[in-house]
Amino acid sequence: MTRDFADARLFADAQRYALEYLAASGERSVFPTPEAIAALSAFDETLPDGTGDAHDVLAMLHRIGSPATVNQIGGRYFGFVNGSVVPVALAAKQMASAWDQNAATYASSPLCSRLEGVVEGWLRELFGLPAETVAGFVSGSSIATFSGLAAARYRLLERLGWDVNERGLRESPPLRIVTGDQAHASVAKAINLLGFGQACVERVPTDDQGRLRIDRLPSLDDRTILILQAGNVCTGSFDPIAAAVARAREASAWTHVDGAFGLWAAASPRLADLTKGIEHAHSLSADAHKTLNTPYDNGVVLCRDREALAEAMKFAGAYLPTNEHRNGMAYTPEMSRRSRVVELWATMRYLGRQGMDDLVGGLHERAVQFGEELTAAGFRVLNDVVFNQVLVACDDDSTTTATLAAVQSSGVCWCGGTTWEGRPAIRISVSSWVTTAEDVTRCVAAFKAARALSPSPNPSLKEGGG
Numbered sequence: 001m002t003r004d005f006a007d008a009r010l011f012a013d014a015q016r017y018a019l020e021y022l023a024a025s026g027e028r029s030v031f032p033t034p035e036a037i038a039a040l041s042a043f044d045e046t047l048p049d050g051t052g053d054a055h056d057v058l059a060m061l062h063r064i065g066s067p068a069t070v071n072q073i074g075g076r077y078f079g080f081v082n083g084s085v086v087p088v089a090l091a092a093k094q095m096a097s098a099w100d101q102n103a104a105t106y107a108s109s110p111l112c113s114r115l116e117g118v119v120e121g122w123l124r125e126l127f128g129l130p131a132e133t134v135a136g137f138v139s140g141s142s143i144a145t146f147s148g149l150a151a152a153r154y155r156l157l158e159r160l161g162w163d164v165n166e167r168g169l170r171e172s173p174p175l176r177i178v179t180g181d182q183a184h185a186s187v188a189k190a191i192n193l194l195g196f197g198q199a200c201v202e203r204v205p206t207d208d209q210g211r212l213r214i215d216r217l218p219s220l221d222d223r224t225i226l227i228l229q230a231g232n233v234c235t236g237s238f239d240p241i242a243a244a245v246a247r248a249r250e251a252s253a254w255t256h257v258d259g260a261f262g263l264w265a266a267a268s269p270r271l272a273d274l275t276k277g278i279e280h281a282h283s284l285s286a287d288a289h290k291t292l293n294t295p296y297d298n299g300v301v302l303c304r305d306r307e308a309l310a311e312a313m314k315f316a317g318a319y320l321p322t323n324e325h326r327n328g329m330a331y332t333p334e335m336s337r338r339s340r341v342v343e344l345w346a347t348m349r350y351l352g353r354q355g356m357d358d359l360v361g362g363l364h365e366r367a368v369q370f371g372e373e374l375t376a377a378g379f380r381v382l383n384d385v386v387f388n389q390v391l392v393a394c395d396d397d398s399t400t401t402a403t404l405a406a407v408q409s410s411g412v413c414w415c416g417g418t419t420w421e422g423r424p425a426i427r428i429s430v431s432s433w434v435t436t437a438e439d440v441t442r443c444v445a446a447f448k449a450a451r452a453l454s455p456s457p458n459p460s461l462k463e464g465g466g
């Protein structure tokens, strides 16, 4: 095994493979072909006895791995809400990989400590949050929501005279959790991880867009955590945040906003109204790896109650430095962390306010275009396209299901499926900065071709009507 970093050829290989990959992203099949997936069996080796050749390791990854990737960095991947990657962020990540920083504390990385402080300030400004808001840089919104709810649990119980860190949840005063019945699955997971259990959740009915119905919001109190959603995974709709937060504040309840992809609407003046009221929430979660197109994994929890978050994440050790510097681990569940803030800093520093508006507003424009062109082609668009999500169906369920399957295997584009109001539907999530108006038109053509392949009971549509 070599003990230095002098093998420049190894890094040149990695760079060459990465550049080849990026150059082909425009035309590579959006989902890997069956042959590429079958070739993954080459990885089913026994653990080698001896040390191999590092060049061979990379060559194997490129040869077998690259073709079997989901091409989500191109402009025609619309699955989940995955986003692409802004080039400067990817390049910064490559640099940061060489640094291999541990962002846990100032002592382990003064650079990360400083950048986290800077980005925390930028996020506060961008989202219009109060000056006392702190940020924890986490892997994604699942952990951001977990962290926000942990802060809520600490504070609400502390107010009731119960130190949860000391006394745990056994025999603690009961807390209530109120959320829309379309809250993301990661919310339920965070609730379970925190030991609340689903039995304490009061689910508020939602409207035809998946928004929490404010007229059905129960009365809240100082033992309640209200969880709102900025961006429904199917429709992109936003809960009535301003009205609901106002109710929570009157009752001294805690409000958490899950804004995994939707919070970034605040970065675009033309969409910012959707997020009105977030400035009054106690905690929020957002994913830069979704709408902002940083590389994975890049989430953030924002909390206006610094002490509650820090107490919830408390971690002591005689060997740990206590100083006046920002120690990122004070606001995250993890101790050791990679320097994900580098990519977020690079993206925000590069795009600036105008670039973020262009990016986020552009996703909305492409989504609207998708909706219009699909409608013109005879598809049913089931949602109001207020942000980046388009929910689509054909005239009958079997055609919807068959069309989705054909789209997914077309290689031209990829979308996920869901069930909406008891019927199958296709989810289009426009979340890549790369997607152009031409891409959208090409994908609509792929939808029409996919529908024509399916055994539709409606012959006029089969012939490409609309």
Ligand SMILES: Cc1ncc(COP(=O)(O)O)c(C=O)c1O
Pocket: 080, 081, 139, 140, 141, 142, 143, 184, 186, 231, 232, 233, 258, 259, 260, 261, 287, 299
């Ligand atoms: C609304 C919402 N909340 C939470 C999450 C979970 O985010 P992550 O996958 O980054 O943990 C998602 C993921 O798609 C989401 O759309």
